[in-house]
Amino acid sequence: MxxxxxxxxxxxxxxxGKVFGQSKFPADVNLPDQLYGVVVRSPYPHARVRNIVxxxxxxLAGVVTVLTAKDxxxxxxxxxxxxxxxxxxxxxxxxxxxxxVGAETMEIARAAAKLVEIDYEVxxxxxxxxxxxxxxxxxxxxxxxxxxxxxxxxxxxxxMEDGWALADVVIENEYNTQHVDHAFLQPEAxxxxxxxxxxxxxxxxxxxxxxxxxxxxxxxxxxxxxxxVKTLAVGGAxxxxxxxxxxxxxxxxxxxxxxxxxxxxTREESFYSHSKRHPMRMYYKTGAxxxxxxxxxxxxxxxxxxxxxSWSINVLRKSAVHATGxxxxxxxxxxxxxxxxxxxxxxxxxxxxxxxxxxxxxxQMDLLAKALGISALxxxxxxxxxxxxxxxxxxxxxxxIPLDQCLAKIAPYLQKGDGxx
Amino acid sequence: MxxxxxxxxxxxxxxGYGNGFPDVSxxxxxxxxxxxxxxxxxxxDVGQGSNSIYAQIAAEELGLQAQDICVxxxxxxxxxxxxxxAATRQTYNTGNAVLRAVRQxxxxxxxxxxxxxxxxxxxxxxxxxxxxxVKGDPSRRMPLADMVFQARLQGERFISAESSTAxxxxxxxxxxxxxxxxxxxxxxxxxxxEVDTETGLVHVLKVxxxxxxxxxxxxxxxxxQIAGGVAQGIGYALLEELELxxxxxxxxxxxxxxxxxxxxxxxxxxxxxxxxxxxGPFGAKGLGEPAMLPTVAAVINAIDDAVxxxxxxxxxxxxxxxxxxxxxKEEANLKGE
Numbered sequence: 001m002x003x004x005x006x007x008x009x010x011x012x013x014x015x016x017g018k019v020f021g022q023s024k025f026p027a028d029v030n031l032p033d034q035l036y037g038v039v040v041r042s043p044y045p046h047a048r049v050r051n052i053v054x055x056x057x058x059x060l061a062g063v064v065t066v067l068t069a070k071d072x073x074x075x076x077x078x079x080x081x082x083x084x085x086x087x088x089x090x091x092x093x094x095x096x097x098x099x100x101v102g103a104e105t106m107e108i109a110r111a112a113a114k115l116v117e118i119d120y121e122v123x124x125x126x127x128x129x130x131x132x133x134x135x136x137x138x139x140x141x142x143x144x145x146x147x148x149x150x151x152x153x154x155x156x157x158x159x160m161e162d163g164w165a166l167a168d169v170v171i172e173n174e175y176n177t178q179h180v181d182h183a184f185l186q187p188e189a190x191x192x193x194x195x196x197x198x199x200x201x202x203x204x205x206x207x208x209x210x211x212x213x214x215x216x217x218x219x220x221x222x223x224x225x226x227x228x229v230k231t232l233a234v235g236g237a238x239x240x241x242x243x244x245x246x247x248x249x250x251x252x253x254x255x256x257x258x259x260x261x262x263x264x265x266t267r268e269e270s271f272y273s274h275s276k277r278h279p280m281r282m283y284y285k286t287g288a289x290x291x292x293x294x295x296x297x298x299x300x301x302x303x304x305x306x307x308x309x310s311w312s313i314n315v316l317r318k319s320a321v322h323a324t325g326x327x328x329x330x331x332x333x334x335x336x337x338x339x340x341x342x343x344x345x346x347x348x349x350x351x352x353x354x355x356x357x358x359x360x361x362x363x364q365m366d367l368l369a370k371a372l373g374i375s376a377l378x379x380x381x382x383x384x385x386x387x388x389x390x391x392x393x394x395x396x397x398x399x400x401i402p403l404d405q406c407l408a409k410i411a412p413y414l415q416k417g418d419g420x421x
Numbered sequence: 422m423x424x425x426x427x428x429x430x431x432x433x434x435x436x437g438y439g440n441g442f443p444d445v446s447x448x449x450x451x452x453x454x455x456x457x458x459x460x461x462x463x464x465x466d467v468g469q470g471s472n473s474i475y476a477q478i479a480a481e482e483l484g485l486q487a488q489d490i491c492v493x494x495x496x497x498x499x500x501x502x503x504x505x506x507a508a509t510r511q512t513y514n515t516g517n518a519v520l521r522a523v524r525q526x527x528x529x530x531x532x533x534x535x536x537x538x539x540x541x542x543x544x545x546x547x548x549x550x551x552x553x554x555v556k557g558d559p560s561r562r563m564p565l566a567d568m569v570f571q572a573r574l575q576g577e578r579f580i581s582a583e584s585s586t587a588x589x590x591x592x593x594x595x596x597x598x599x600x601x602x603x604x605x606x607x608x609x610x611x612x613x614x615e616v617d618t619e620t621g622l623v624h625v626l627k628v629x630x631x632x633x634x635x636x637x638x639x640x641x642x643x644x645x646q647i648a649g650g651v652a653q654g655i656g657y658a659l660l661e662e663l664e665l666x667x668x669x670x671x672x673x674x675x676x677x678x679x680x681x682x683x684x685x686x687x688x689x690x691x692x693x694x695x696x697x698x699x700x701g702p703f704g705a706k707g708l709g710e711p712a713m714l715p716t717v718a719a720v721i722n723a724i725d726d727a728v729x730x731x732x733x734x735x736x737x738x739x740x741x742x743x744x745x746x747x748x749x750k751e752e753a754n755l756k757g758e
Binding site for chain 2: 001005007010093095175179227276314317343352359363399405
């Protein structure tokens, strides 16, 4: 199809503002007479809040209010399940928000946050996903699941016995990936206020303004039509701005005090107030014939969901679906698990469960090639998906499946000897 | 000693929410009296450039330039819900919604113009270079602005609201069988690394990336996504790790949680393959997430090619490289090599 504008190198309209510094990020917007909010976060990974004493904080000049769980009309939010408290009276991870201070300046709010006295009953915690799966492990979300296994996805295709019988070479390995932070450049910031219509207005950087609106409305008991979420310039996201961070807390402060409220995370607070990439332990066993054809693969993938569900079900589903890599394997048995622990909660991050498995399946491919005495390119050319291939989930691929063209284009860069520089 | 190696990584990625979850995007369009137009959509531009893509799509369809289109997004009081900017779905899904909305607004515009030009069917009308006129008859055309303004005087407005829903079905919970995602995007990357066997430090010298994009709606933005993905992939492979002690983050600062800087990111050669995806806007599929996927494998496989050790736990820190080299040496000694 001939196109004029589509396919051309149009310069982005936001480029000028980003380069010359005119773009308004949420940290850049303020209103007269605004209050500053600072969150008091749990130092414990698992605890029940016995009591909160706010008097000392409130005595500090310039402190307007301290809000806790009892002040939230509907104290929950979450993308799949509303399993995350706005302000916790039961904490499941270090950094869970327990109280918020509203004060005349950011400095006073930070000082007052240190004066909020919280009495915790510290509970036993679990930090290893496979230990958390054991039947004796205490369930962290009994309201959702009787055990810490939030999700199990099996994929069964073909017959494993037949597959292993055909395999001349079998490679078995364990792979581990780490907790990763999105480390977007702009820490979370919010400006929330009740406007002249009586509507709650929340200006922030998010990946989904309409979701934020729904969660704010739910928590505060407002109608969708009474809440406006306006997205300002977003300083990086990568999945870390899908869950709610400060939006509801800032709106709660604004609704309670009827003053504009500004909140802005420090980098340290930012690390505690959004999700992480799931660490995964991946047990892989892959078999190929002496001709280099893949015939069988078994994988067990355990993902550490941390303290809350967030997107973990979808993430571990994506891990399972993509676990074979872009290769035809007729006999497959895959089990992926999302498991609650008391680690920072894991959620969406660029790649979304399909990023971790690349380490495993592509390492297996190179190891198989080495064992078979063929090149890394050859083993991939022998097995990659084409139009008409069937995936491990039985999906027949039609339409645009041009991995062959990608490999053809990159092949010259794999010439041995003089490198690709 | 410094040793060099080359590694290959391939990846695939099912775009969209998947598994039958309703994956819906929406857009409102208004064509103005001066021949410019506004697109309203809930899709957040998180910096990847989606607003520009929608401007290009609308401009293409209306025979205008991208700067003739105002895209306003992600304000819940003004724009319709277009789902999350996630799952590599905004170019594909909201792009489709914008395309459908523009075409919808165009239907009544073309009908009106057909009547004005005494053409019995809207099929005979085209929009091009800011003009609207009869196909094949350059003498019978007028500026789009004049046509829209005349239409207003007769009470005609060219506005629309449309949605687009991506295709996906849930998998069987017992067997995992089904067609959970559509479309799938593919890519492969080659990395060349230099490993210092004394310090264990890995230096990525170059990455070549080839990605399947269906159709590159804006090649500059494709290259930007690939460069960002490779940088993030290098961080994942070599640097980034949240250090936890009993759930507490020991390195909650960019001085101790290391992400790649300009000095860590090598020369990146970005290529793309264009094989149109029939269901995508102008044949496009998404690239956001796929761009980072193959990097980790290319780097880890290149390390093995360079020094013969297989790193199975990320990130491949100098400590892990040195440990693997020591283990390899010990194994060789035991074998009496």
